[in-house]
Amino acid sequence: MPKSSSGQPPAAGAPRRALLGATVASAAGLALGLPQAAQAAEAAARKRPGSFRDLPYPTVIAHRGASGYRPEHTLGAYQLALDMGAHIVEQDLVPTKDGHLVCRHENDITGTTDVADRPEFAGRKATKSIDGVKLTGWFTEDFTLAELKTLRATERIPGTRQHNTLYDGRWSVPTFEEVLRWADQAGKERGAPVWLHVETKHPTYFRSLGLGLEEPLARLLRKYRRDRATSPLFVQSFEPTSIEKLHRLVATPGVVLLSGANTRPWDFVDSGDPRTVADLITPAGLKEIARYAKGIGPTLDLVIPRRADGSLGTPSTLVADAHAKGLILHPYTMRNENQFLPAEFRRGTDPNAYGDAFGAFRAYFETGIDGIFSDQCDTALLAAAEHRRR
Secondary structure: OOOOOOOOOOOOOHHHHHHHOOOOOHHHHHHHOOOHHHHHHHHHHHHOOOOHHHOOOOEEEEOOOOOOOOOOOOHHHHHHHHHHOOOEEEEEEEEOOOOOEEEOOOOEOOOOEOHHHOHHHHHHOEEEEEOOEEEEEOEHHHOOHHHHOOOOEOOOOOOOOHHHHHHOOOOOOOEHHHHHHHHHHHHHHHOOOOEEEEEEOOHHHHHHOOOOOHHHHHHHHHHOOOOOOOOOEEEEEOOHHHHHHHHHHOOOOEEEEEOOOOOOOHHHHHHOOOOOHHHHOOHHHHHHHOOOOOEEEEEHHHHOOEOOOOOEOOOOOHHHHHHHOOOEEOOEOEOOEHHHOOHHHOOOOOOOOEOOHHHHHHHHHOOOOOEEEEOOHHHHHHHHHHHHHO
16 A cells, blocks of 8 residues: 555555555546546546556455456457456466466366366366365366367356346456456556456465466466566465465565454465464564465455444454554455345345445445455445545
8 A cells, every 4th residue: 555754654544545546547547427637637647657666556456357247357358357447357267187277266177168068178177176175077177279269158047147148158257368468458558557356266275286387387477578567467266385385486466365263274274283363463464474475365255344244343453453564455345236235235125135235334344455456346436535525
């Protein structure tokens, strides 16, 4: 997060908004009703070289693309997120059998492609243990890239997002290199870099198969000149050692993702490290993370714990503690549907209907978080603009 003249992080509020409040695309500014002068300032900010500390406050990260409106991790979802004005577009990376990095939330592609309907791949169905969880399905590491490219992407949660099924089959599974090319081309067309948030999925598991993620990712980042401290890209992982490895390979800013307080990162489980996430979010744990990362991506429940009835409780000290160590916070994930919202923001009885997402965004933004992952980035952008005006 930005520093004040005293060297300390400014308090959440007007000073932080003034420092970080501007880089929504001009088209998005029109949609949000921003004054013309503010739009011009944001456009100018997007064109100057800088770092992640120049990103808007609060930063809106399109979770797996515009996944509330298109099947996740498709070029269609990424493009729509960019068109909506998202500040950053997220990718999750898993490898193919022949070592190519592709964009899927999980290596289990049973629910995100049409593989189950493809008789030629029926024999690839397998049962595996991934990070201690037994899964039966089809997995990217059992397909070459050429084979994977014959599959078509589908909506992951069709019962919740039936409207997304309209787009089933329209896109293939993209490689990360295809995404980098798309981002470079889109950046040239827009006159501003396209920011990416890139996660290594299950790196310890894949390393055990001889399909380590960090080295091929670093090669691609170097190839596309996104390996610098000022590159428009974050690398992120739920395994701290993956971010440590990447820190040694590239200068690209890293983010350590954090699940529930009582969970243990799988690399810790694998190595016998007894620490839990609760240990990592202490001042000492955050100080250690700051050695090799620039931020953390906690689950929202670490920022504001939920009560037993599902409503929001008292905010934790995590935001202040992380900022004190110079770390930014990009928590996950805000979704508009009732079933994903805190209890007090649900409306009606349909779990798939939209609740009061704006109310939930307000509660989270008031904690001083630097950004947020959202499936509906258009809603998040409106909420962020409202927060900046307060």
